[in-house]
Amino acid sequence: MPAYSPFSPYLTFGCDEWKSLRESVPLTLDEKDLEKLRGINEKISLEEVSDFYLPLSRLLNVLFAQNQDTYRATRLFLGDISPQVPFLIGVSGSVAVGKSTTARVLQALLSRWPDHPYVELVTTDGFLYPNAVLEERGIMHRKGFPESFDRQKLLRFLSNVKSGSPVVTAPVYSHLTYDILHDEKKVVRQPDIVIVEGLNILQSLDVEGQERASLFVSDFLDFSIYVDAPKEEIARWYVERFHILRKTAFKDPRSYFRRYADLSDSEAVEVATRIWQEINLPNLEENILPTKNRARLILEKGADHVIERVKLRKL
Template sequence: MPAYSPFSPYLTFSREEWKALRASVPQTLDEEDLEKLRGINEKISLEEVSDFYLPLSRLLNLLVAQSQDTYRATRLFLGDISPQVPFLIGVSGSVAVGKSTTARLLQALLSRWPHHPRVELVTTDGFLYPNRVLEERGLMHRKGFPESYNRRSLIRFLSDLKSGRPEVRAPVYSHLTYDILPDKQKVVRQPDIVIVEGLNILQSLNIDGEARPTLFASDFLDFSIYVDAEAKDIANWYVDRFQVLRRTAFRDPRSYFRRYADLTEEEATETARGIWREINEVNLVENVLPTKNRARLILEKGPDHSIRRVKLRKL
């Protein structure tokens, strides 16, 4: 049985307890699939997929099916012929914690279930203001903080999805050029499920000088996941990732971070730790971590980047 506390809104599951909830769900990924889905410097195994992600995909499949049944019943009652709207899943967590890998794994697993094969993945990075706007507003050093996002555009995108619009478009962000791609958009055409991944998807705060919004991105989500770990572990993963990028993507002449490619390993470690302390850790503590307990489910990671516990919000 999962750990129960009357003072916590969550049930806490050990690996063995959560693994048992997989039931008879078959493993639909192989090593080749997993290699394409892994994030930089992540060592996720098929065993971890089986123990944690397959039970989670089963839970989500049940919830999607329930949502589809409810929609059909309501549509029948109203005599409505409008199209079914997608089930929205939000995935949040710190920079370098592995939320992108979680989102990609869920997309791959959920698309293999019957009745909802069309699963789209959208990142909130696309809703960052372009660099020219951030520079005009003096916000380049605050990229990733709430004020660096065009939240009205994000809300409009989610609202259009939940309104059943036949075609919805999202901006696309390039991690290579560190900017929005002005001539590219992601087109979403009435999928069964949309996974929205990003730092800010669970945030519900207003920015100084702005009127308090009446709608938040999280208002549109049917289910939400927070990928959690100790800050000191995430800092180490961030440094490790920076070192890998220094030897790979940063060497591309088009890379915004080309200047870091020629650093020594020691210089790169010092630079990465400085960026983490001054920007990413501040954002984590002030804006991202406070949203953790708004999630329906929390994946807790240990120092080796593997999941060790799952917390599921009580009904």
């Protein structure tokens, strides 16, 4: 049985308790599929997918079906023939914690359920202001912080998606050039499920210097997931990822971080640690981590980047 406390809003599940909730759901991914979904320096295995992600996909499928039943009942009452709107899932967490891999694995699993084959994944990176705007405002060093995102554009996108608009477009971000790709758009055409992945999607506070918000990204979410790990472990994963990128993507002449490709190992550790301590750790502590307990479900990772516990909100 999951750990139960009358004073906590969450039920806590270890691996054995959580994986038992998979029931008879088949594993529809193989090692070749998983290789395409893994993030840099992550060791996610088919066993972890089976133990943790399959039960989660079953829960999301149940909630999706319940959500669609509610829409059908409402339309029947109103005599409305408007199309059903997508079920929105938010995935949040720190830089380097593995939230992008979580979102990709869930997209792959959910798209294999027979009743919702069209599952779209959108990252909020596309809603960052272009570098030119960040430079003009003097906040390039705050990239990834709430004020570096075009919140109004993101809210319009989510509003249009949740209104059932036939075609909605989102900006595309390149991690290679570290900027918005102005000549590319992601097209979303009435999916059954939309997974929105990003740093600050659970935030509910106004951003200093911006107009007081009446809506937040979380207002559009039907379910939210926070990927969690100890800060010291995330810092270590960030440095490990930096080392890998230094030997791969950073070597591309088009890379914004090309200047880091020729660093020595010790120099790379120094630079990555400084970036973590000056940018990513403050953002985590000030803006991301405080939103953790707003999530419906928390995936807790251990030192080996593997999920150890699941916390599910009671209501």
